[in-house]
Amino acid sequence: MQAADDTGLSDSIRAGEAAAFETLVRRDTPRLLAVARRILNNDDDAREAVQQGFIAAYRGRQQFHGDSRPSTWIHRIVVNKALDVLRARQRRPEDSIDDLLPRFLPNGHHTESFATWPEFESDIDRERMAELVRDAISSLPESFRLVLLLRDIEEMSTEETAQALNITPNAVKLRLHRARMALRTLLSERLQGAHP
Numbered sequence: 001m002q003a004a005d006d007t008g009l010s011d012s013i014r015a016g017e018a019a020a021f022e023t024l025v026r027r028d029t030p031r032l033l034a035v036a037r038r039i040l041n042n043d044d045d046a047r048e049a050v051q052q053g054f055i056a057a058y059r060g061r062q063q064f065h066g067d068s069r070p071s072t073w074i075h076r077i078v079v080n081k082a083l084d085v086l087r088a089r090q091r092r093p094e095d096s097i098d099d100l101l102p103r104f105l106p107n108g109h110h111t112e113s114f115a116t117w118p119e120f121e122s123d124i125d126r127e128r129m130a131e132l133v134r135d136a137i138s139s140l141p142e143s144f145r146l147v148l149l150l151r152d153i154e155e156m157s158t159e160e161t162a163q164a165l166n167i168t169p170n171a172v173k174l175r176l177h178r179a180r181m182a183l184r185t186l187l188s189e190r191l192q193g194a195h196p
Contacts, residue, residue: 009070013061021058028071032078038149039082041138049085053078079154083164086142097141100182136186144179151176 012020029050036046036053057064057077064073137145137153143165150161151172162169 010064013064013070016061021054024057024070024074025054028074031071032074035075035154036078036082038137038153039079039146040085045085046082049082050078052084053081056081075154076160079150079156080164083146086146097144097178097182100140100185132187132190133183136183136190139186140179140182144175144182147172147175148179148183152180 009020009023013024032050032053033046036049037043040046040049053074057074060077064070137148140148146165147161150156150164151158156164158169158172162172165172167175
């Protein structure tokens with residue numbers, strides 16, 4: 001049903017119809033705010049990124065050729081606007097991720113043991129675990145957090161992520177691998193703290 005709706009919406013956007021943009025704003029703002037919040041960790045900046053994204057989309061509507069869904073098109077624009085906001089922030093030194101990476105014994109085994117993942121017996125348990133994951137992702141150094149968010153949460157390709165962050169695809173792969181390992185360490189620490 002949404003695919004059919006998107007076809008008509010795509011045509012209306014290209015035609016510059018104000019009602020089409022109103023539909024896009026009404027329908028996609030909550031999802032886009034969630035995306036921008038994950039990237040920026042700040043509600044005010046997230047709202048600004050979404051607003052700037054819709055303005056950019058309206059101004060660039062002639063470049064929208066309908067080869068993707070309107071929701072995908074506006075999603076990419078808002079992600080880029082959120083990244084612009086990050087770039088505009090004053091740069092601060094980033095914490096090292098090395099302390100969060102696993103260490104190995106000479107025989108190749110991990111020096112530490114990882115917590116086992118709990119069984120989810122209720123929606124409350126699942127929500128608690130989701131909160132632990134969100135908190136752990138938020139505590140990663142920014143360059144690693146962004147790669148993890150764009151690749152694993154926003155499901156952008158390696159090439160799209162590299163272009164959005166202005167780094168090479170190989171740098172994306174390396175940061176993503178290190179971010180996942182660090183996230184595992186952080187989650188293990190938090191799970192051990194939550195289940196003494």
